[in-house]
Amino acid sequence: MGARKKLAAEKRKEAKKTMYFAKLQDVPTSPRKMRLVVDMIRGMEVNRALGVLRFSSKAPAARVEKLLRSAIANWETKNERKAENGELFVTEVYVDGGATLKRMRPAPQGRGYRIRKRSNHVTLFVGAKNNNEDQN
Numbered sequence: 001m002g003a004r005k006k007l008a009a010e011k012r013k014e015a016k017k018t019m020y021f022a023k024l025q026d027v028p029t030s031p032r033k034m035r036l037v038v039d040m041i042r043g044m045e046v047n048r049a050l051g052v053l054r055f056s057s058k059a060p061a062a063r064v065e066k067l068l069r070s071a072i073a074n075w076e077t078k079n080e081r082k083a084e085n086g087e088l089f090v091t092e093v094y095v096d097g098g099a100t101l102k103r104m105r106p107a108p109q110g111r112g113y114r115i116r117k118r119s120n121h122v123t124l125f126v127g128a129k130n131n132n133e134d135q136n
Contacts, residue, residue, distance in 0.1 A: 020078060022071035024122040026098050027063060031120040034060045034095045038122065046072055046088040046126060064122065071126045092125040 001009075027034065037060045041049035046068065053065035068090070076083055098119035104112040 017078075019125060020071060020075040020127060021123060021125040022067050022074055023124075024063060024067045026119050027060070027122060028117070028119050029060045029063075030118040031095050031097045033058070034064075034120050034122060037061050037064050038093045038095055038124075041068070041090050042093050044090050045086055046083065046090065047085060049090050064124070067122060067124050068126075071124050075126050087128055088126050089129060090124065091127040092123075094123055096121045096123075 037053070037056065037058050040052055040056065041064070044052070049068060050065060053061045053068065072083055072088060075088060098121050100119070101117040103115040103117060105115050107113045
């Protein structure tokens with residue numbers, strides 16, 4: 001590995017130490033459906049976001065709720081203290097498309113229709129209120 005590439009990798013590694021996030025990969029839901037759920041909580045205070053996800057009727061909400069709880073636990077572990085009420089916010093959330101399984105469904109007159117079973121990857125960042133103001 002070259003010196004420049006190594007320095008960039010070390011810089012990225014140091015930056016990750018101050019980030020608090022959780023990832024969920026290969027979720028068998030289409031990215032479009034997942035984005036509808038994720039858009040509801042983007043920028044929200046963590047406890048309020050958990051409430052919104054708990055009472056949402058959308059199926060992916062349960063997985064995003066579990067992911068949010070994981071990100072909160074990561075924050076608490078790295079800071080070695082409990083998150084106080086109103087301190088943590090969902091700073092950044094994004095959904096990327098994952099692998100697509102291609103299947104065939106029988107159709108009339110000997111044809112076959114293609115079915116795409118999509119999946120996605122979700123990344124959720126949480127941060128304290130003062131860090132959120134510094135970034136903006």
